[in-house]
Amino acid sequence: MYSVDTKGPAIALMLAALCFLGTWPAIMNLVERRGRHLVHTYLDYSITNFLAALLFAFTLGQIGSSTPEQPNFITQLHQDNGPSVAFALAGGMVLFMGNLACQYAWPFVGLCVTEVVSASITVVAGTTMNYFLDNRINRAEVLFPGVGCFLIAVWLGAWLHKSNSADNLAKMQTHSKIGPDGRSDPESLVKTPSGDFAKQRALEDLLPEEPIKVLPGSGAYLEQLEEQRALKAKGASTIFGLAIVVFAGICFSLFSPAFNVATNDQWHLLKPGVPHLVVYTAFFWFSVSAFIGAVSVNVFFMYHPILGLKRTSLKAWFNDGEGRKWAFLAGFLCGLGNGLQFMGGQAAGYAAADAVQALPLVSTFWGILVFKEYYRSSRKTYILLVAMLVMFAAAVGILAGSAGKRQTS
Template identity: 50%
Template sequence: MYIVENKGGAIALILFAILCGGSFAPAMSFMERRGRLPQHIYLDYSIANFLVAVLIAFTFGQIGPGKVGMPNFFTQLSQDNWPSVLVAMAGGLALSLGNMICQYAWAFVGLSLVNIIVCCMIVDLGTTVNYFLDGRINRAEFLFPGVACFMVAVVLSSILHSSNAKDKKEKLSSLGVDFNLEISKDSDAEEEQKNGCCDENTAPNLAKPGTAEFLAQIEKRRSIKAAGTSTTRGLAVVLFAGLCFFVFSPAFNLATNDQWHLLKKGVPHLVVYTAFFYFYLSGFVIAVCVNIWLLYRPIASVPASTMEAYLRDWNGRHWALLSSLLCGFCNDFQFMGGQAAVFATADAVMASPLICTIWDIILFGEYRRSSRKTYFLLTSMLTLFVIAIGVLLASAGHRKTA
């Protein structure tokens, strides 16, 4: 079994997890903006996500012999470790629900802002819980200033969203039409969505990013019609997702380190790979059940679909599979790094909106042709995330793995 035991290796894994974590959400949002149904995207995502967990458990979890108190993956499957297994599965349920909610919130509030608010909630709540669960191994003089940087960043992100929304409204008003009514009249997009699929190769020739025409074409094409939706309603959805997300990291910490002493005496703690397997198993089950239901009982004005339509819908499936690979490796590297450098430091992965915002600008033309105020707020927010990453990594402690 492969175990990271030094702080340097753990920090390297956390940095790589930030890159993966900031890239998976844009990959998912990319096809929704081209008309693919969110139910189809998430079914692909959850199936592949579970396969990643199985692959990691069968490889990293079985490399070489086990250590004292740290048996290999297959050995742990037959041990009496169900209390820790149930805690890991609870964390997986929370993460899966949070991801499903975010998939709709991205359309209502925006990719960058959703990820920033959610990640800040995870850091402010989850990191504090992990700090005490890990016996205060972290250097508090660095950890909590890092958390404070996240809190300031979320305030700036809210102001940024307001400024960017105002810029968009001014751009769309220049079209001289009632945009919220016009997007419901796009018969070509509606016909494609009734068939439960889209064709990324037939996407319309978009106008220059940042223009009013560009924004209008994106909203007409996407499967979740978010134009005209109350921002307050969207933010409420995001906050609920954040509460789901904040649970998963402390739950995984408890599952692997058993701070509440739930296991019987002499039973080894779950190793990262075993906990990861059960973590994603529960997330896979709830995701498949919920999204099959949503095929026939959709929400947020998304067209209904069927299992047959889902199985026939191969357009953009590779993007959903790429997203699941990125997310799976992000979480695995975060947990591997957290086991060595403690989970409070590993929550630096939640600075992934730094990467996500960059993809948001490159792929979706977000913030282009905006006001100087918006550019200033964007620069200030991204700078704070860079500072927060550095300070949180500086707070890293070292957990003895044997």
């Protein structure tokens, strides 16, 4: 099997994982904003997410000769490693639960805040556990200041959400006072090159059947978005949305330590002479658990929907091809990101690998560029957004700098 044994390649794997893990939530959020049923999207995502684990197992997990200390993937499937497999299965299940919770949280608190708060909780709790599980191979004087940066980001993220919510409420109230069609709201109409709104309104009167174009971030834009998306969150409690995010963060803080124990057997649960699970075997069982959980829960949600979603069926999911390619892409990117994170963590320490939890840096980029989040917001909101991103940039650099080298003997 192929293995990474030095810090340089391990850090490169972590940075690649950061890009993949920061992009897939943006793609899933895009599909939800276009109105596709959340259950249909998650089932499609789960298929390619599992296929990514199979790709790792049958390629990198089978490269080279199999040794007693590091057997190839197929060889290890027949070994007596039940306790380690159980931890891998548990890690996959809590990751699935966290990802599912995030999917339902995005409409309530936005992509950026969901990723910031959940990732920060993950680092504060999960990195601490990984540090001790890895026998302190990461430099504590570097690692824990990085954890502190993530903790500060939690508060900045919550403050940012509060400020942006107030901005959005003010925009929507102004828009509703002027009129639901937005024709009399110059803040909602797309400007002509000359800035002459009268000409634009006259043209709209001649062609009333054409949809009104609105500016991103305006009250009309927010109303339009709310009408299109699959899960309606207008008027929902902020506390409820943040509670979902906190639950996701708790789940995320457990999956990496569980995978760590699965591959390194720190509690000596395996029988003497049985080799530790290699990364690819552990990732396979990890993904089996996530896939089974995803299919079971989402099929249940088909016939017993929550949060006001429509009832659906397996037949409706099979026939719903709208947005399927994007859901497939999201699942595959997430699987690639997880696999690369685990490869880097096995080489340089899983605490350092938690640098990938700075994925809000990437998600926020997509949120602003594609979804127009924080457009036309207040100065206070912009200051908080910049502060939050700076704190994440500092955290990822510090955590990567704490990378150690695992002893393989």
